[in-house]
Amino acid sequence: MNYPVWFVPTFGGGLLIALVAIVHVFVSHFAVGGGLYLVLTERKALTEKSAAIMAFVRTHTRFFMLLTMVFGGLTGVAIWFVISLINPAATSLLIHTFVFGWATEWVFFLVEIVALFIYFYTFGRMDDRNHQIIGWIYFGAAWLSLFLINGIIDFMLTPGDWISNHGFWSGFFNPTFWPALFFRSFISFMLAGCYGFLTATFIEDEALRHRMIRYSGIWALVSLILSLPAGWWYLAVLPAPAARLVHGASPTIARAGTVGAFSLALLAGLLITLILLSPKARTRVLTALVMITAMGYLGAFEWTREAARRPFVINGVMYSNGLPVSAVSRIDQEGFLQNARWVQNKEVTAANRLEAGRELFLHQCFACHTIGGFNNDIIARTRNMSFTGLRSYLATIHGKRYFMPPFAGTDAELQALAAYIAGGLNHKPLTDTGGAVGDHGKELFDTNCAACHGADVLKPILSGWPQKKIRTALDRLPSLNPAMPDYTGPPADKDALAGYLFSLNHPQPQPATGAAPAAPSTAGKGAGLFADNCTACHGLDQIKPALKGWPRAKIRAALDKLSALNPAMPDYGGSAAEKDAVADYLTQQTGGAQ
Amino acid sequence: MNPATLIPAADPLTVPSGWFQFLLMLTFPLHLLAMNALLGTALTALAAHLLPGQPYRRLSHELAKALPFLVAFTVNLGVAPLLFLNVLYGNLFYTSTILMGLFWLAVIPLVIIAYYLLYLYDFRFRQLGNGAMFVLLAVLALLLLVGFVFSNNMTMMIAPAGWNRWFTTPGGTLLNLADPTLLPRYLHMMTGALAVGGLCAALYAKIALKDDPETAAAGIRLGMGLFSWLSLLQVVLGVWFLTRLQPAVLRLFMGGSGSATALLTIGLLMALAALMAGFRHQVGLAAGLTLPLLYVMAFMRDTVRTGALAPYFSLDKVPVTSQVQWSPLVLFLVTLVLGLAVIAWMLGKVATCTARGEGQTEEESDN
Numbered sequence: 001m002n003y004p005v006w007f008v009p010t011f012g013g014g015l016l017i018a019l020v021a022i023v024h025v026f027v028s029h030f031a032v033g034g035g036l037y038l039v040l041t042e043r044k045a046l047t048e049k050s051a052a053i054m055a056f057v058r059t060h061t062r063f064f065m066l067l068t069m070v071f072g073g074l075t076g077v078a079i080w081f082v083i084s085l086i087n088p089a090a091t092s093l094l095i096h097t098f099v100f101g102w103a104t105e106w107v108f109f110l111v112e113i114v115a116l117f118i119y120f121y122t123f124g125r126m127d128d129r130n131h132q133i134i135g136w137i138y139f140g141a142a143w144l145s146l147f148l149i150n151g152i153i154d155f156m157l158t159p160g161d162w163i164s165n166h167g168f169w170s171g172f173f174n175p176t177f178w179p180a181l182f183f184r185s186f187i188s189f190m191l192a193g194c195y196g197f198l199t200a201t202f203i204e205d206e207a208l209r210h211r212m213i214r215y216s217g218i219w220a221l222v223s224l225i226l227s228l229p230a231g232w233w234y235l236a237v238l239p240a241p242a243a244r245l246v247h248g249a250s251p252t253i254a255r256a257g258t259v260g261a262f263s264l265a266l267l268a269g270l271l272i273t274l275i276l277l278s279p280k281a282r283t284r285v286l287t288a289l290v291m292i293t294a295m296g297y298l299g300a301f302e303w304t305r306e307a308a309r310r311p312f313v314i315n316g317v318m319y320s321n322g323l324p325v326s327a328v329s330r331i332d333q334e335g336f337l338q339n340a341r342w343v344q345n346k347e348v349t350a351a352n353r354l355e356a357g358r359e360l361f362l363h364q365c366f367a368c369h370t371i372g373g374f375n376n377d378i379i380a381r382t383r384n385m386s387f388t389g390l391r392s393y394l395a396t397i398h399g400k401r402y403f404m405p406p407f408a409g410t411d412a413e414l415q416a417l418a419a420y421i422a423g424g425l426n427h428k429p430l431t432d433t434g435g436a437v438g439d440h441g442k443e444l445f446d447t448n449c450a451a452c453h454g455a456d457v458l459k460p461i462l463s464g465w466p467q468k469k470i471r472t473a474l475d476r477l478p479s480l481n482p483a484m485p486d487y488t489g490p491p492a493d494k495d496a497l498a499g500y501l502f503s504l505n506h507p508q509p510q511p512a513t514g515a516a517p518a519a520p521s522t523a524g525k526g527a528g529l530f531a532d533n534c535t536a537c538h539g540l541d542q543i544k545p546a547l548k549g550w551p552r553a554k555i556r557a558a559l560d561k562l563s564a565l566n567p568a569m570p571d572y573g574g575s576a577a578e579k580d581a582v583a584d585y586l587t588q589q590t591g592g593a594q
Numbered sequence: 595m596n597p598a599t600l601i602p603a604a605d606p607l608t609v610p611s612g613w614f615q616f617l618l619m620l621t622f623p624l625h626l627l628a629m630n631a632l633l634g635t636a637l638t639a640l641a642a643h644l645l646p647g648q649p650y651r652r653l654s655h656e657l658a659k660a661l662p663f664l665v666a667f668t669v670n671l672g673v674a675p676l677l678f679l680n681v682l683y684g685n686l687f688y689t690s691t692i693l694m695g696l697f698w699l700a701v702i703p704l705v706i707i708a709y710y711l712l713y714l715y716d717f718r719f720r721q722l723g724n725g726a727m728f729v730l731l732a733v734l735a736l737l738l739l740v741g742f743v744f745s746n747n748m749t750m751m752i753a754p755a756g757w758n759r760w761f762t763t764p765g766g767t768l769l770n771l772a773d774p775t776l777l778p779r780y781l782h783m784m785t786g787a788l789a790v791g792g793l794c795a796a797l798y799a800k801i802a803l804k805d806d807p808e809t810a811a812a813g814i815r816l817g818m819g820l821f822s823w824l825s826l827l828q829v830v831l832g833v834w835f836l837t838r839l840q841p842a843v844l845r846l847f848m849g850g851s852g853s854a855t856a857l858l859t860i861g862l863l864m865a866l867a868a869l870m871a872g873f874r875h876q877v878g879l880a881a882g883l884t885l886p887l888l889y890v891m892a893f894m895r896d897t898v899r900t901g902a903l904a905p906y907f908s909l910d911k912v913p914v915t916s917q918v919q920w921s922p923l924v925l926f927l928v929t930l931v932l933g934l935a936v937i938a939w940m941l942g943k944v945a946t947c948t949a950r951g952e953g954q955t956e957e958e959s960d961n
Contacts, residue, residue, distance in 0.1 A: 002602040002603060002685075003602050003688060003689060003692060004600075004689060004692045004693065004757075004760045004764065005692070005764065006692045006695040006764070006765070006766045007764035007765060007766075008765050008766065066710075066713060069666060070665075070706060070709045070710060070713070071706060073666070073669060073670075074669065074702055074705055074706045074709070075702070077669065077673065077702065078699070078702040081691075081698060081699055081701070081702065082699065084680070084684075084687075084688050084691055085688075085691055085692055085695045085698065085699070085766070088602075088684075088688035088689075088691075088692065089602075091680075091684075091688065092605050092680075092684045092685070092688065093605060095677070095680045095681055095684060096605040096606065096607065096608065096681060096684075097608070098922075099608070099614075099677060099678075099680075099681050099922075100608075100922035100923050100925060100926040101922060101925075102677055103617075103674065103677060103678075103926040103930075104922075104925055104926045104929045104930075106670070106673050106674050106677065107926070107929045107930050107933040108929075108933070109670055109673070110670055110933060110937070111933045111936055111937060113666050113667070113670055114937050114940060114941070115940060117663060117666070118940055118941075118943075118944055122944060122947055125947050126943065126944070126947040127947070130943050130947070134940055134943070137936060137940065141933075166915065166917075167919065168608070168919050168921065168922045169921070341599060341600055341601075341602060342600065342760070344761055362764075
């Protein structure tokens with residue numbers, strides 16, 4: 001609102017931040033933990049009086065310097081560049097709040113650079129004690145730089161008491177500061193071990209190579225194990241809305257969680273394999289896998305941390321699109337365009353509606369949604385929504401999907417945005433049906449459901465679902481999928497919606513009343529029983545192949561001893577008549593002989 | 595459209611703006627110094643490759659070792675002033691950054707490539723042979739390009755009149771090419787950088803290579819030659835830059851503002867004195883004059899910024915939070931003092947070990 005927008009339609013800034021950030025943290029954490037690895041490995045070389053280990057430390061230091069100081073340092077600057085480009089308002093707020101935190105971090109960077117240069121260039125020339133002290137100074141400065149940036153990063157997720165007192169220290173020592181510090185420290189030691197693996201595989205001497213691989217593996221494994229309780233602690237102190245997102249309400253976090261858990265298991269498994277099995281096997285491929293899985297673990301954490309604060313960029317203070325939370329009610333009154341600096345249409349008219357809508361999109365949606373791009377494409381997301389549906393959706397967007405910021409602006413502006421998305425981007429008619437004509441259930445679907453899944457997606461899922469089951473499901477949508485919000489419409493609307501959904505697979509719709517068919521057949525009754533008793537685990541589609549060619553008698557007999565078919569399946573406790581009805585239904589559906 | 599309506603509102607400062615101005619003006623010339631040393635040392639090393647004789651070979655080899663340090667310190671010493679610039683002028687700076695986003699981001703890969711090329715030049719010096727010249731040419735081209743991007747951003751952030759171009763070109767591909775001050779300012783800065791860098795190379799040769807008098811003499815001769823002739827060119831470019839300033843800003847330097855006029859006068863006199871020292875190959879004197887001169891020029895640059903922004907924006911109008919927070923400032927200042935003390939201690943240890951371990955310093959550059 002305050003700033004212009006870097007607008008490349010198909011390219012989203014959020015993805016750019018994520019890419020740069022994940023690459024940077026993978027090197028910058030190494031820059032911290034690797035410092036400890038260096039000094040302790042140098043001490044090991046001195047204690048064991050091993051020139052070979054000392055030579056390895058020196059080679060590793062060179063690799064360390066070239067990677068962390070050049071690539072790590074510059075990608076750190078890159079993050080700063082990128083966030084000020086993509087989210088200038090939030091960057092300004094952070095910089096103004098924590099400028100002296102960053103300035104202090106800069107001093108530690110300076111000390112780090114000098115110490116690392118000296119450490120590397122005086123190998124073999126400085127006496128051992130002083131050389132080790134220089135190494136410790138490097139590690140101390142690097143860890144303190146982590147200490148500082150950790151406070152600022154976690155402030156964005158949990159600003160804590162800063163919201164009320166705006167105090168530097170309240171924001172810095174925020175609720176997630178300590179768990180995150182422990183977690184990041186252990187991760188940095190883990191990465192030090194992983195990178196140690198990498199350089200150790202280049203050691204010529206076989207015996208030493210195996211020793212250093214084993215040594216690095218223990219580093220990584222112990223640190224990985226220690227990171228787990230710290231990560232759990234971190235999750236435990238998350239505020240309720242963030243915790244809900246982490247525990248399933250956000251599909252993107254769920255994906256990140258899968259990647260993280262998988263990486264963790266694979267990483268731990270690989271490390272143990274590498275240490276316990278003889279490291280005589282070709283270890284470079286395994287080492288590459290260790291690096292990839294380590295990145296997956298750390299990347300999943302960073303992704304989760306970023307995504308868990310949505311719809312905010314600074315939790316409770318500023319929305320992801322740079323809009324201050326405190327400004328929303330005023331903007332709703334006065335209008336967004338009136339308050340925005342970088343817009344040409346200051347109010348919505350019939351003539352400029354699409355153009356004003358485009359400007360609203362640019363300033364309120366483009367922070368997360370590309371136009372026809374890879375990341376969160378707005379066209380794909382709204383393809384199934386009508387103009388009317390979009391308007392209704394935008395009006396309650398934050399309530400329906402917590403991780404989306406509310407639309408800020410007047411009703412005319414909201415209509416302009418809806419017109420731009422529906423008409424300008426999706427080329428749909430901008431007629432106002434208002435729900436008065438057409439299928440009411442379809443209108444409700446467009447408004448409430450189509451933002452996440454179109455009818456074509458639901459049709460195969462709902463295949464075989466009786467209308468009653470659909471109607472029941474509408475009462476408890478989150479139990480189907482934690483990411484799905486409750487549908488809060490009145491029962492009549494739910495009936496209509498259920499009728500529409502049922503009609504997707506049954507072109508002759510039943511009366512949209514939700515009532516059971518007037519004269520249910522046995523098979524009809526069986527359908528209801530099947531829905532209530534079986535579909536929690538398997539739909540009709542899943543068992544159809546298994547039942548292919550089964551005569552009714554066989555199906556009926558099987559219903560008496562389901563646990564014999566599969567030990568995981570409980571026996572069905574229905575009456576004989578009910579079992580008959582289910583058998584009738586299944587026979588009818590699978591085409592088995594009567 | 596009135597350009598002032600485009601300027602984003604500034605966020606409140608946590609301590610009075612004078613502190614940030616002080617810190618900005620304290621640290622920015624240090625960044626300039628490191629940047630100048632980097633550019634000029636690369637140029638001196640390149641020139642040394644073109645000249646015949648063993649002393650010039652050894653000189654380029656010695657300079658090769660120093661170059662990676664200079665990148666590290668240029669970047670690091672750039673972070674502090676950029677941070678304080680973010681605080682004072684963030685609303686202007688972020689805006690111009692967004693207008694030229696694509697070019698601005700390109701700075702990062704350009705610097706990373708230049709940095710790795712300089713390590714290649716250092717660690718593979720012998721193997722590269724004459725190919726080293728092309729490595730240095732590439733580095734200089736990359737760094738001069740980075741300088742051009744910076745000049746664009748620094749001039750665009752103080753020229754809101756051209757910002758409305760964003761409405762037709764929002765893809766981050768704008769530059770400030772129509773600004774009459776851009777080219778003279780860029781050339782003035784870069785020529786000055788190469789000149790001061792030549793002086794740094796001469797100073798390095800005089801102090802660090804004194805055990806090899808031939809190489810040291812070659813370094814002083816070459817470095818001071820570059821310093822003197824490029825400085826002369828820089829004075830000419832400076833006059834061109836001056837004449838291209840907006841009339842209102844130019845007036846400040848021509849008696850309109852006492853401090854601006856004094857800065858210009860002192861700057862010119864010091865530049866002339868440094869030139870004379872340069873042509874006489876008086877390294878110490880030239881260096882003693884140039885460091886304060888960098889500060890004078892940084893203050894003149896600041897005057898240009900304040901003057902150009904005067905119709906739209908003034909730091910006096912930026913609000914300060916009702917409760918000034920001193921403790922973070924104290925944390926920074928204490929850390930800075932302690933950090934510098936630790937650095938001094940470490941450098942002391944290097945000095946003693948260098949004295950102790952002389953004669954075994956060459957092996958690393960051949961790895």
